[in-house]
Amino acid sequence: MGNLKFLHVKKKYPGERRFSVDDFHLEVNDGEFLVLVGPSGCGKSTLLRMLAGLEEITEGEIYIGDRMVNYVSSKDRNIAMVFQNYALYPHLSVYENIAFGLRMRKLAKHEIHEKVIRAAKVLEIEANLNKRPGQLSGGQRQRVALGRAIVREPDVFLMDEPLSNLDAKLRVLMREELTKLHRKLHRTTVYVTHDQIEAMTMGNRIVVMKDGVIQQVGTPREIYRTPLNVFVAGFIGTPPMNLISGTIRTEGKCLLFETRRCTLQLGSDKLGLLLGSGYSSRNILLGVRAEYISCVPAEEGESSERALGGRVDLLEFMGSDIFLHVQNEEFRLIARADPIHCPVSEGDAVHVKLDLENIHLFDPKTEERIC
Numbered sequence: 402m403g404n405l406k407f408l409h410v411k412k413k414y415p416g417e418r419r420f421s422v423d424d425f426h427l428e429v430n431d432g433e434f435l436v437l438v439g440p441s442g443c444g445k446s447t448l449l450r451m452l453a454g455l456e457e458i459t460e461g462e463i464y465i466g467d468r469m470v471n472y473v474s475s476k477d478r479n480i481a482m483v484f485q486n487y488a489l490y491p492h493l494s495v496y497e498n499i500a501f502g503l504r505m506r507k508l509a510k511h512e513i514h515e516k517v518i519r520a521a522k523v524l525e526i527e528a529n530l531n532k533r534p535g536q537l538s539g540g541q542r543q544r545v546a547l548g549r550a551i552v553r554e555p556d557v558f559l560m561d562e563p564l565s566n567l568d569a570k571l572r573v574l575m576r577e578e579l580t581k582l583h584r585k586l587h588r589t590t591v592y593v594t595h596d597q598i599e600a601m602t603m604g605n606r607i608v609v610m611k612d613g614v615i616q617q618v619g620t621p622r623e624i625y626r627t628p629l630n631v632f633v634a635g636f637i638g639t640p641p642m643n644l645i646s647g648t649i650r651t652e653g654k655c656l657l658f659e660t661r662r663c664t665l666q667l668g669s670d671k672l673g674l675l676l677g678s679g680y681s682s683r684n685i686l687l688g689v690r691a692e693y694i695s696c697v698p699a700e701e702g703e704s705s706e707r708a709l710g711g712r713v714d715l716l717e718f719m720g721s722d723i724f725l726h727v728q729n730e731e732f733r734l735i736a737r738a739d740p741i742h743c744p745v746s747e748g749d750a751v752h753v754k755l756d757l758e759n760i761h762l763f764d765p766k767t768e769e770r771i772c
């Protein structure tokens with residue numbers, strides 16, 4: 402069985418003061434595609450290497466299936482790892498590269514042949530079996546590395562940034578292929594990346610990490626729609642979530658969000674929650690994604706002096722989207738617009754409207770989500 406359990410796992414490297422992985426506590430279902438994502442140095446590889454048995458666990462326990470593996474050697478964990486550098490043997494053919502581990506395990510010749518051919522079919526590299534790695538493109542080499550992992554029929558696949566050596570176009574293709582491969586094989590996969598797009602597109606669930614600590618665990622939708630803190634809101638999504646700092650005030654039954662130059666009336670659904678949690682008259686961070694901001698030329702907007710507005714100082718054409726960078730004396734926002742019907746041009750003064758159903762409020766001190 403390929404379900405995994407991490408019980409309060411910690412890692413401190415010898416001589417280091419800080420934990421590189423701190424209290425990682427999570428269960429992974431059999432067959433799940435779990436993505437660990439976070440900036441460089443946040444402890445992703447360290448966690449993967451502890452799971453692989455390549456790094457000692459300082460505290461806590463790791464289970465693969467029902468077996469606690471803390472003291473089980475790497476080769477006895479029934480896992481297969483795929484790295485960023487494919488670590489292929491340059492002097493061996495593709496066939497022999499894929500067969501290598503099976504030969505080491507002294508499998509019968511016909512059994513090895515069957516497995517290699519089956520993996521080659523799954524990966525569509527049958528035509529390359531007699532070539533050497535040097536004769537292959539980056540994507541083909543990555544497939545050979547995957548082939549080597551597949552023939553081992555592991556309970557768990559571990560992948561550490563396996564696509565980051567590929568150019569952008571190939572990365573997108575291989576991303577799709579890995580997802581399809583997972584659907585064919587249904588094996589538990591723990592996939593490490595610093596690329597939030599890979600995380601969003603590939604993961605059944607995503608674990609967002611920072612400084613060795615889990616920030617949030619959830620499906621791509623949950624993480625995108627309900628980020629639990631400012632870090633996750635900024636890390637997941639392109640462009641990052643817009644954040645505006647202001648204060649909360651009530652006026653009668655109205656809930657107002659005020660910055661120095663603008664006032665927004667927020668929905669009353671948030672009123673009870675904010676007041677109950679003591680946020681009245683306190684600083685707050687308002688978050689809103691680019692797709693929930695619309696801009697219209699200033700003359701068509703509200704005439705109120707304290708309306709949200711600014712000047713478009715940059716238009717970024719992305720193909721299917723256009724990003725409007727709006728600047729005023731206080732803050733900067735990025736709004737998404739439809740390039741075909743973009744109502745404003747660079748340099749225009751604009752009025753900005755937020756979809757108040759889709760705003761997020763964060764505590765500026767703890768940076769945690771309020772609602």
Ligand SMILES: Nc1ncnc2c1ncn2[C@@H]1O[C@H](COP(=O)(O)OP(=O)(O)O)[C@@H](O)[C@H]1O
Nearest residue numbers: 414417421439440441442443444445446447448
């Ligand atoms: N062998 C090591 N000795 C000491 N510190 C290490 C070692 N490997 C990694 N680290 C530190 O642990 C932290 C996490 O590293 P790593 O797991 O490689 O992060 P990521 O894979 O997310 O980029 C970093 O601060 C890194 O410097």
Ligand SMILES: [Mg+2]
Nearest residue numbers: 445446447561
């Ligand atoms: Mg790493």
